[in-house]
Amino acid sequence: xSGFVSRGFQRxxxxxxxxxxxxxxxxxxxxxxxxxxxxxxxxxxPDAWGFRVDGMVGQERELTWEEFQALPFETxxxxxxxxxxxxxxxxxxxxxxxxxxxxxxxxxxSFAMAFxxxxxxxxxxxxxxxxxxxxxxxxHEGEPLxxxxxxxxxxxxxxxxxxxxxxxxxxxxxxxxxxxxxxxxNGYHSRGDPWREQRYWTD
Amino acid sequence: xxRLTPVEQRAPGRWQIGTIARIEQETPRVKSFRIGLPMWxxxxxxxxxxxxxxxxxxxxxxxxYSVASSPLDAGEIELTIDRLDDGEVSPYFHDVAxxxxxxxxxxxxxxxxVWRGEAPVLLVGGGSGVVPLMAILRHRRRTMPELGMRxxxxxxxxxxxxxxxxxxxxxxxxxTRESPDGWAGHTGRIDASLxxxxxxxxxxxxxxxxxxFVETASRLLLESGFEPQQIRTERFGPTG
Numbered sequence: 001x002s003g004f005v006s007r008g009f010q011r012x013x014x015x016x017x018x019x020x021x022x023x024x025x026x027x028x029x030x031x032x033x034x035x036x037x038x039x040x041x042x043x044x045x046p047d048a049w050g051f052r053v054d055g056m057v058g059q060e061r062e063l064t065w066e067e068f069q070a071l072p073f074e075t076x077x078x079x080x081x082x083x084x085x086x087x088x089x090x091x092x093x094x095x096x097x098x099x100x101x102x103x104x105x106x107x108x109x110s111f112a113m114a115f116x117x118x119x120x121x122x123x124x125x126x127x128x129x130x131x132x133x134x135x136x137x138x139x140h141e142g143e144p145l146x147x148x149x150x151x152x153x154x155x156x157x158x159x160x161x162x163x164x165x166x167x168x169x170x171x172x173x174x175x176x177x178x179x180x181x182x183x184x185x186n187g188y189h190s191r192g193d194p195w196r197e198q199r200y201w202t203d
Numbered sequence: 204x205x206r207l208t209p210v211e212q213r214a215p216g217r218w219q220i221g222t223i224a225r226i227e228q229e230t231p232r233v234k235s236f237r238i239g240l241p242m243w244x245x246x247x248x249x250x251x252x253x254x255x256x257x258x259x260x261x262x263x264x265x266x267x268y269s270v271a272s273s274p275l276d277a278g279e280i281e282l283t284i285d286r287l288d289d290g291e292v293s294p295y296f297h298d299v300a301x302x303x304x305x306x307x308x309x310x311x312x313x314x315x316x317v318w319r320g321e322a323p324v325l326l327v328g329g330g331s332g333v334v335p336l337m338a339i340l341r342h343r344r345r346t347m348p349e350l351g352m353r354x355x356x357x358x359x360x361x362x363x364x365x366x367x368x369x370x371x372x373x374x375x376x377x378x379t380r381e382s383p384d385g386w387a388g389h390t391g392r393i394d395a396s397l398x399x400x401x402x403x404x405x406x407x408x409x410x411x412x413x414x415x416f417v418e419t420a421s422r423l424l425l426e427s428g429f430e431p432q433q434i435r436t437e438r439f440g441p442t443g
Contacts, residue, residue: 004220004257004305004307005257005258005259006256006257006258006295006304006305006306006307007299007304007305008295008299008300009256009257009258009264009295009299010258011258011260011262011264011291012290012291012294013264013291025263026255026263026265028264028291034414034438034439035414035438036438037436037438038315038316038435038436039421039431039432039434039435039436040418040421040422040424040425040431040434040436041418041421042431084267085265085266085267118431119431119432148414148418182315183313183315185314186313186314186315187312187313187314187315188313199253200216200312201216202216202217203216
């Protein structure tokens with residue numbers, strides 16, 4: 001299919017020069033923060049929010065909002081890439097590293113299923129969640145995370161397409177095998193690396 | 204159910220070069236493109252295709268567009284595209300593309316916002332959010348016309364009604380900004396009475412439009428008795 005040119009097509013959108021190389025293939029630069037959610041927005045109040053790590057673990061862990069707030073808080077500058085083709089470059093979130101959340105849990109498996117209030121799920125290899133690559137965040141650019149963007153808390157895995165960053169996250173289930181989550185059952189790639197353009201099952 | 208087109212769930216995912224067979228001006232800023240495909244396969248109503256444009260210097264832009272046609276239209280798909288002035292792909296389709304032009308596409312994709320013959324069904328669309336809903340409505344009319352399905356369609360002005368000549372008594376319109384002369388139907392934003400008038404209080408709902416529209420509509424559906432798991436939504440990002 002190489003060599004095909006769309007008659008009369010010229011580029012019209014360009015990211016700022018200094019950000020150009022941070023745009024993965026097939027993505028375009030977006031200044032806003034679009035909202036894409038499957039189904040109605042769950043109404044989760046911080047008082048009712050909790051985070052648990054269960055499944056194949058030596059020690060389950062359950063945290064209330066208050067206990068979560070007491071954990072070491074990090075600011076995470078990052079770029080985010082949505083499989084629907086927009087990328088938001090140079091944004092930031094604030095929250096707790098998944099490494100910290102797994103402290104003392106002793107995972108016995110190499111895979112995880114993130115699960116959310118409202119029933120959403122997404123699967124990730126544990127390797128993509130550990131080593132300073134993933135967080136549970138409660139702030140976006142210094143403000144409390146808006147409900148439509150997953151508030152009070154969402155997963156943040158910026159090196160994968162953004163559907164992996166589960167909104168209204170309720171916990172992680174550690175598993176000894178990989179299983180497709182919500183979008184992964186519905187045609188989207190199991191891993192979702194934007195730099196390899198892993199959008200759909202066959203990519 | 205056996206009258207539904209059997210569909211292979213696995214997306215083919217390969218790029219192919221389609222040919223624009225027909226262009227129809229739906230409204231001042233919306234056009235429908237019938238595209239013939241050499242490797243066509245039946246889609247589920249509600250699925251989308253990715254479109255890729257390539258410039259002479261190799262630069263590529265991709266966007267996703269919902270299919271508007273029924274999978275009974277073998278060999279072709281219809282993409283209905285809203286012109287976004289600051290966009291990159293939609294202005295190309297509106298201002299440059301003509302019948303006979305070639306365009307790279309791949310699909311169909313995503314099996315969440317799709318209709319597989321469930322009933323009853325309530326379709327709720329805002330503006331060009333009606334596009335994937337039209338694929339569902341068209342397919343039901345041709346396969347199971349007796350099946351309970353209503354479309355609630357919110358649109359700003361009469362001239363912005365997409366598929367105007369196809370809207371029949373299975374469609375309820377509301378005009379939010381300006382209504383036609385002598386209009387006796389609904390005006391203003393969708394509300395509980397409009398949802399109630401459809402006579403469909405449970406079953407499966409498909410909601411498509413801007414984020415604000417989808418939030419409002421899905422809240423109304425929850426209040427009128429739909430289960431959260433039965434409300435499927437598709438929200439527009441700025442897909443220029």
